[in-house]
Amino acid sequence: MPPETQYAKKGDAHIAYQIVGEGPLDVVLVSTWFSHVEARWDLPGYAHYLGRLASFSRLISFDKYGTGLSDPIPAKELPPLEDWMDDVSAVMDAVGLERAAIVGAGEASPMAELFAATYPERTSALVLLNATARISAAPGYEIGAPREVQEGIISMAEQTWGRGDLIAAINPSLAGDSAAIEAWGRFLRLSASPATAAAVMRMLFELDVREVLPTIKVPTLVVHRLDNPIVTVDQGRYVADQIDGATFVSVPGADYGLAVGDIDAVIDEVEEFLTGSRPAHATDRVLATVLFTDIVDSTPRAVELGDARWREVLERHDELARTEVERFGGAIADFTGDGLLASFEGPARAVRCAFALRNRLRTLGLDMRAGLHTGEIERRGTNIAGIGVHIAARVVALGGAGEVLVSRTVRDLVTGSGLKFVERGPHTLKGVPDQWEILEAVE
Numbered sequence: 001m002p003p004e005t006q007y008a009k010k011g012d013a014h015i016a017y018q019i020v021g022e023g024p025l026d027v028v029l030v031s032t033w034f035s036h037v038e039a040r041w042d043l044p045g046y047a048h049y050l051g052r053l054a055s056f057s058r059l060i061s062f063d064k065y066g067t068g069l070s071d072p073i074p075a076k077e078l079p080p081l082e083d084w085m086d087d088v089s090a091v092m093d094a095v096g097l098e099r100a101a102i103v104g105a106g107e108a109s110p111m112a113e114l115f116a117a118t119y120p121e122r123t124s125a126l127v128l129l130n131a132t133a134r135i136s137a138a139p140g141y142e143i144g145a146p147r148e149v150q151e152g153i154i155s156m157a158e159q160t161w162g163r164g165d166l167i168a169a170i171n172p173s174l175a176g177d178s179a180a181i182e183a184w185g186r187f188l189r190l191s192a193s194p195a196t197a198a199a200v201m202r203m204l205f206e207l208d209v210r211e212v213l214p215t216i217k218v219p220t221l222v223v224h225r226l227d228n229p230i231v232t233v234d235q236g237r238y239v240a241d242q243i244d245g246a247t248f249v250s251v252p253g254a255d256y257g258l259a260v261g262d263i264d265a266v267i268d269e270v271e272e273f274l275t276g277s278r279p280a281h282a283t284d285r286v287l288a289t290v291l292f293t294d295i296v297d298s299t300p301r302a303v304e305l306g307d308a309r310w311r312e313v314l315e316r317h318d319e320l321a322r323t324e325v326e327r328f329g330g331a332i333a334d335f336t337g338d339g340l341l342a343s344f345e346g347p348a349r350a351v352r353c354a355f356a357l358r359n360r361l362r363t364l365g366l367d368m369r370a371g372l373h374t375g376e377i378e379r380r381g382t383n384i385a386g387i388g389v390h391i392a393a394r395v396v397a398l399g400g401a402g403e404v405l406v407s408r409t410v411r412d413l414v415t416g417s418g419l420k421f422v423e424r425g426p427h428t429l430k431g432v433p434d435q436w437e438i439l440e441a442v443e
Contacts, residue, residue: 002041005069008062008094010086016069017062017091021054025274026100026124028088029053029061030108030115032257033200034191036068037061043183046259052267053103056275060100062091064108067192067200075195078203081111088115092122101125101274105258106231107135109239110209117215126220126243127270129258130228132235133242134208141210143234150205153230158198162189165307168337170230170256175337176314213242220246221273223266225253226431247273250431252390254336265385289350289374289410290384290392291330293321293357294339296367296401313364314338320360328353333384339368339396343384347374347410348417351441354404371396372441373407387432394429398438408437 003018018037029050040046053059064087066073073079088111092100101124104112109131116126137144156166164185168175174184192200220243224236233250240248249269255261272278295301295317302310314337321340325332330344330353344350354370361368373395375388391407399405411421421439429436 002038005037006094008090010065010090013065013071015062015065015071015087015090017060017094019058019060019095020050021057021059023054023057025057026097027053027057027059027274028092028097028100028102029059030088030102030104030112031061032106032108033064033204034067034188034197035061035063036187036190037063038069039187039190040259043187043259045257045261045263046187049259049263049267052263053270055279056271057101060091060095060097062087063191066196068190073196075193075199078199081114081207081209082118085111085115085118088112089119089122098122099124101127103127103129103270104131105129106256107132107204109133110207113209113216113239114212116218116220117212120216120218123218125274126216126218127273128220128222128236128239129266129270130224130231130236130256131222131239132231133210133213133239135231135235136205138208143232143238145205145230149230154198154201154205157201158194161194161197162186164188167257171260172229172254172337173261173334174255176311176318176335177337178311210242213239214244216243216246219273221270222246222248223269224248224250225255225261225266226250227252227254228256229254230256252385252393262383262385264380285376285378285386287374288343288345288377288384288388289347289372290377290388291342291344291350291354291370291372292336292339292392292396293354293368293370294336294396295361296369298338301366313366316364317361317366320364321357324353324357324360328356331382333382341384341389341392343377347372347406348414348419351404351406351410351414351419354441355443358402358404367401369396369399369401370404371399371406372404372410374409374413391429391432391436394432395436395438397430398424398427404441406439406441408439411437411439 007014063070116123164181167184222240240246251265328349373392377386377388424438426435
C-alpha cells in the first residue's frame with residue numbers, strides 16, 4: 001500500500017504530499033516536474049528510488065501546484081518559479097518542519113537551488129541530482145541544450161504525451177521495453193494534461209537561476225550521470241563550480257530520469273553525503289569480462305522503419321542477444337535500448353560472443369559495435385557495477401560500425417586463444433585515470 005496522501009494549503013491552493021520512512025533525517029524531495037504521488041508507486045523503479053531515500057530518512061515529497069494530485073492551474077496562467085518555490089515551504093509548514101535537507105532532481109533542481117538560496121535557515125543541506133541552473137543554451141553558456149533539441153522535446157510532448165515516447169527518448173535504458181514505456185506513459189497522463197505539459201516545458205527551457213548559485217551557502221552535493229542526454233554532465237559541473245564548497249560526483253549512466261537505470265549508484269552518494277556512511281549492499285566482487293554493445297546509427301534506422309517495425313527489430317535483437325550470450329556462458333545484466341550489458345567469466349568467450357552477435361545482427365541489416373574490458377565488478381543480483389563496467393562503456397564509445405574493441409587487459413589474458421588483434425593506440429577514457437591501450441579484435 002502506498003503512503004497516505006495529505007494536503008498542505010498554499011493560500012487557496014492545495015498541495016498533495018506524502019511522508020514515508022522513519023529515519024532521523026528529514027528530507028524534502030523536489031521531484032521532477034511531472035509527478036503523481038500515488039501513481040509513482042506503481043512504477044518499480046520509482047518505488048525503489050523513493051524507498052532508498054526513505055531508508056535513511058523521513059522523506060517528504062509532493063506534487064507541484066498544477067500537476068498530479070495538487071490543484072490544477074490553467075495552462076495559460078502558470079506562475080513564476082518563486083511562487084512555485086513556495087510549495088516547499090507550504091509542505092514543510094504542514095509537516096511542522098523547521099529545517100530539512102532539500103533534494104532537487106532534474107528540471108526541478110532550479111527550484112531547489114532557489115529555495116536553498118532564499119531560505120538557508122530552513123535548508124540543512126542541498127542535494128542536486130542531474131542538476132542544471134539553465135537547461136537551454138545561451139550566449140556564454142554553450143553547454144545548454146541547443147534550440148533544435150528544445151523544439152524536438154516540446155514537439156514530442158505535444159504530439160505523443162501519455163504514450164511514453166518522451167520517456168523512452170530521454171532514458172536510453174527503457175528503449176525497447178514496451179511494458180515499461182507503457183507504464184510510464186500512464187504515469188505522465190496522470191501527472192499532467194498535454195496542454196499543461198507543453199506549457200510547463202516551454203517555461204522550463206526559459207528558466208535561468210545561474211545568478212542564484214553563488215548565493216547558496218549551505219552544504220551542497222551535486223551528483224550527475226556521465227552520459228545524461230539532455231542535461232549534460234557539464235551542466236552539473238557548472239552548478240557545482242558556482243556554489244561555494246559544493247561537492248561534485250559523476251556516476252555511470254545515460255538516463256535523464258532518476259527513477260530508472262542504476263538508481264543505487266546515485267542514492268549511495270546521497271546517503272553518504274547526508275549521513276556520513278555509505279550503505280552496505282549485498283554484493284559480490286568478482287573478476288569478470290564486461291561486454292557492452294550498441295547498434296550503430298540506431299536513430300536514423302528507427303526513423304526509417306517507423307516505431308512499430310523498429311520495436312519488432314529491437315525485440316529480435318534481444319532474442320538473438322540472449323541466445324548468443326547464453327551460448328558463450330555469459331549473463332546479461334541489462335538491455336540498454338539498442339544494445340546490451342553482459343558479463344563473462346572468460347575473456348576469450350566474451351570476444352567470441354561479440355563476433356557471433358555482430359554476425360547474427362547483420363542478418364537483420366544492423367551494424368553493432370562492441371567494447372570489452374576485464375576487471376573487478378560488483379554483482380548486485382542480476383545487475384553489475386563498478387569501474388570495470390565504466391571502462392567497458394568508454395571502450396565501446398570509441399568503436400565504429402562492426403568493430404569489437406578491447407582493453408589491453410583483455411588482450412593480455414587471451415594469449416594462446418588464437419584471437420587476433422590490431423593496435424588502436426592509447427586513449428584517454430572519459431572519467432577514468434591514465435591512458436588506456438585499445439585494440440580491435442578481428443576474426
